[in-house]
Amino acid sequence: MPLSTDQAAEIDRLRTESASTRRAVAPALEEILYQALPVLDHGFVRVVDYMGDDAAVVQAARVSYGRGTKKVSEDRGLINYLMRHRHTTPFEMCEIKYHVKLPIFVARQWIRHRTANVNEYSARYSILDNEFYIPRPEHLAAQSKTNRQGRDAVLAGPEAERVFELLKRDSALAYEHYLEMLNEGEDGAPLDPGRSGLARELARMNLSLNFYTQWYWKTDLYNLMHFLSLRADAHAQYEIRAYADVMLDTLKRWTPFCHDAFMEYRMGGASLSRTGLAVVKKMLAGESVDQKSSGLSAREWRELMAVLER
Amino acid sequence: MPLSTDQAAEIDRLRTESASTRRAVAPALEEILYQALPVLDHGFVRVVDYMGDDAAVVQAARVSYGRGTKKVSEDRGLINYLMRHRHTTPFEMCEIKYHVKLPIFVARQWIRHRTANVNEYSARYSILDNEFYIPRPEHLAAQSKTNRQGRDAVLAGPEAERVFELLKRDSALAYEHYLEMLNEGEDGAPLDPGRSGLARELARMNLSLNFYTQWYWKTDLYNLMHFLSLRADAHAQYEIRAYADVMLDTLKRWTPFCHDAFMEYRMGGASLSRTGLAVVKKMLAGESVDQKSSGLSAREWRELMAVLER
């Protein structure tokens, strides 16, 4: 369960309040504001604030005094143009803030995106909860034989059982010892009044990378899309992709035109190298090309044929 | 006049609209939202959007599920603590967006703050208006004799008159020739239908640095305060300080607790060097110290005595 009863109640209370604003409002995003959208076994993504909408992108691109353009279709057309020609600054004019609960190993990948603001729950200062990630059976993949950072078929049978046993047992043990070193009972009282308890900033090092942490993460629309282009991609590790997929939905609610342009020009598109482009031109001209004559390496040739579905 | 009638009407229209939101709202900032706050002779600062408030800083610092703390006094205390101990990330969780009209030489100083998003009016694409900055008589300062980047007394009499004449005449001429090179009449029609007109991206180079440009500028609360600490400072050039002063007021409307903490711990405070601190300790212990025995250079000694008002 990602939320305690208290937390759920606090969110519900927050969602009942509303106020009047002169700012741009994104109604579909307001609908889910503050809600914890579940990800993995104990994680979530919550949109906790945002600034701007599709029209704000247009407004910034035109450095205008009012909002957007006269016609909605013009807004969409300009957004498509900006995305196609890789104009980035108008998209930077919208901002979104998430509250995310995620396993530490996912957090370590995520934090590599530097153009964002982050405030993480401090395990120097506070005690982490007893929550750790255990993959669902269908995500317990074997190491790929061909791609050193990839996954292969799902593990099954005794091997899978043993992995689940190890992951669960070691995590439970690590947490039990964490509390023991802290001299901290489940009720917050010291386990043994005669002991001091290890400093929190030290005891945390006994926890494993599947424990959950949480943070506030804020970024602009351009950098959100850049994050999603990498993390909603098929090459991303499943566990971070699960977050990216949920965030793609929030993007659609927030700025539907930008979302559509992003899907058209980034996620669904393809990049060709100079040599790859030359191959395509030859093929279109009816010339026969194979890997040897193409100038591409065997791997690049395979990748190109996959893109072209040939 | 910073605004045309059309622009003023567009802003007025925008200010009449409002919508309901679940997000944090800063009422005092809403009051002036979209309004053009005049700066210099033709410039302005407009707040066009914002995200978060004082409570959002607290919320991020605590990575909390709800908003702020239970008591307003606790919020203020925590904000003071964060500012005093130079915690920066909670302040990065609020964001503000301005529309600014400013002389190009001011824009060139301003843009050096890199942690911001900017979308500038394009003179490659559009034609700049005939608006240029002329200082008011009380700001027409002489070059400082002692500080190579400082100002001295105000110029007066024939010298001042001559400067005003040159600035105005050269600016007017530059603009007249700009239009002539563009082959562009005041009404937008070509001056001479037989001519092509120089490319906009080239013609603009004839304009001088006092012409006005405009941009959308967006930054987070931490970086806004950092900008203000440098640009509302007495050492900043008057012309950019005029913008910073108006923005300080918007900061106060937006996040009054952060504003107060900023004035207390940044703007109004002082930094002592290791040797300067040793001097203060000696003085407090009743020892006599002079520049020679202090270990400070003559200049640093003067600066320290100025800070201590001795």
Next chain:
Amino acid sequence: MPLSTDQAAEIDRLRTESASTRRAVAPALEEILYQALPVLDHGFVRVVDYMGDDAAVVQAARVSYGRGTKKVSEDRGLINYLMRHRHTTPFEMCEIKYHVKLPIFVARQWIRHRTANVNEYSARYSILDNEFYIPRPEHLAAQSKTNRQGRDAVLAGPEAERVFELLKRDSALAYEHYLEMLNEGEDGAPLDPGRSGLARELARMNLSLNFYTQWYWKTDLYNLMHFLSLRADAHAQYEIRAYADVMLDTLKRWTPFCHDAFMEYRMGGASLSRTGLAVVKKMLAGESVDQKSSGLSAREWRELMAVLER
């Protein structure tokens, strides 16, 4: 002439010195180190320092204890792989520092690249030289009729003559009045000992955007290539492209494998949208597609056909 005799002598002296280092050295870049490579009429680009080489990219990608891989061909292959799959961090591990002299309107475009370090010559503090950019006749282009930020045919005849006359006369006048307001003679002595002279930070506003400024500009290899991908592109304004072209040569001298990979996968390649890719697949399958049936706008269709040279 971009350099004074003193400056040329100082550079020559610097180039005679050398020292021993354990660091990676890029011999072809050392050859031109410190030399002023001319750009436009008075500008230049000088490489004044660098860190790393092709092998350093490989070393960082492998987080290795030694340098590069065993074989040069492996280094090249890995660099191609990193570029193709848009891994950015290994390329960020090399750094280069330029001294650039450039017209202010070019500097204003350039500075929009934020991921760089910049230290500009200060016109608050110092007096600018009497050097301004005048395009060569073949670059005096008319405004494009079809693309609002583009150029058309070159201006000629009386229209060109008039433009040159205006640009030169206005620039000369602006500088003459700049010195007069500063009360500064060509020899540095006051023009009139009875006058104070206007503050430098104010007088500079009379100069036009074609005057030259200079700065130290430092960036990493990844961001240099990103800068070049935008500024050496056919859509960039000629005047900044002239700088990017010279910098492309320095890239080739510094990190030849990265340069080649950059030309293959960035500069010479193409991006297809989702719909564009679908069109290509249909064409390859022998289906007939036209703009109407393609789902592309007329403009996108034209752009795609241009890329495919059809």
Next chain:
Amino acid sequence: MPLSTDQAAEIDRLRTESASTRRAVAPALEEILYQALPVLDHGFVRVVDYMGDDAAVVQAARVSYGRGTKKVSEDRGLINYLMRHRHTTPFEMCEIKYHVKLPIFVARQWIRHRTANVNEYSARYSILDNEFYIPRPEHLAAQSKTNRQGRDAVLAGPEAERVFELLKRDSALAYEHYLEMLNEGEDGAPLDPGRSGLARELARMNLSLNFYTQWYWKTDLYNLMHFLSLRADAHAQYEIRAYADVMLDTLKRWTPFCHDAFMEYRMGGASLSRTGLAVVKKMLAGESVDQKSSGLSAREWRELMAVLER
């Protein structure tokens, strides 16, 4: 042992090579280039490259054609001036690159400094070594009673013994199971040829936060000093401070004038709030001030008296 025999040999070999360069050289830093400076039980810091020296800061500040100023004493004076007045851009003109081996929980603090380039050893792609951090007895501190993120006295006796036992046993077990899940023997051969082995990107989640990772980390001189001001500070966790202390030595070897200015104006200095400054002025004027009349909170009063050693 931070290094294997192979790694030590590779470093030794690298250190025997040298080449000629026209670039600025920092001889004291060259002396230790590539050497693994030990930190904690298995960690290290290695300087693997650098760009610039003290003179390069001066050169950038002056946007000069040659190197530094005429006199060394002028260079030192200018650097002090720049540091005192918080000019940051000239210090950004030098760059340094480290190879660091560090526990994951330290890496998680470190990575929060965003203005740096990082390339980390990938546990998606490779297998981590069996090396984890165990504090030395004198660093096994109890949780502070007064400061939630601080340490108190060192644990001793049976409590300390138990902590060591738990940390060591859990880490050893986590690693044993990590290899078992990977189906990877110590010799790299599969433990059981009939098993597939869990994907590396998943198996790593069983490791605890005291396991060592490594990365290349590159930053500029300004941001290095900013990092050190926070991480060599008494409030930083001991384990990251141990790295910062070693890096302070490398700073001294690299840019001794900047190092001295940094110690004088940042590390050894103090910041006073507006109210704190008013208190100091009153005390210097011989007025009696106590906490109540000062306007400071009890905590701020204590902090101020500590700074003034009163």
